[in-house]
Amino acid sequence: MRIRIDKDSCVGAGMCALTAPNVFTQDDDGFSEVLEGREDGAGDPLAREAARACPVRAITVADD
Template identity: 75%
Template sequence: MRISINTDVCIGAGQCALAAPKVFTQDDEGFSELLPGQEDGAGDPMIGEAARACPVRAITVEQG
């Protein structure tokens, strides 16, 4: 699995960090980012929910 955040689209709503706090956080400006080493999601079952919770669909989860 590969997770990416489109930083051009992200508005910093923080829903991803609320849904999957072991994978997502917010930077100093309030925009979403992956925690270090979490590009593959580390098997967190809430990643899909975090992507669905994003109001602007800035998170992409690719299986494989």
């Protein structure tokens, strides 16, 4: 699994960090980031749920 955040689309709603706090966080400006070392999602089923929860669809979760 590979996780990508479109930084140009992200509005900082924080739904990803609320849904999958072991995978996502927010940077100092409030925009979403994947936690260091978690770019592959580490099989966390909440990563896909977080992508669905994003109100602007800025998160893409793809299988390798």
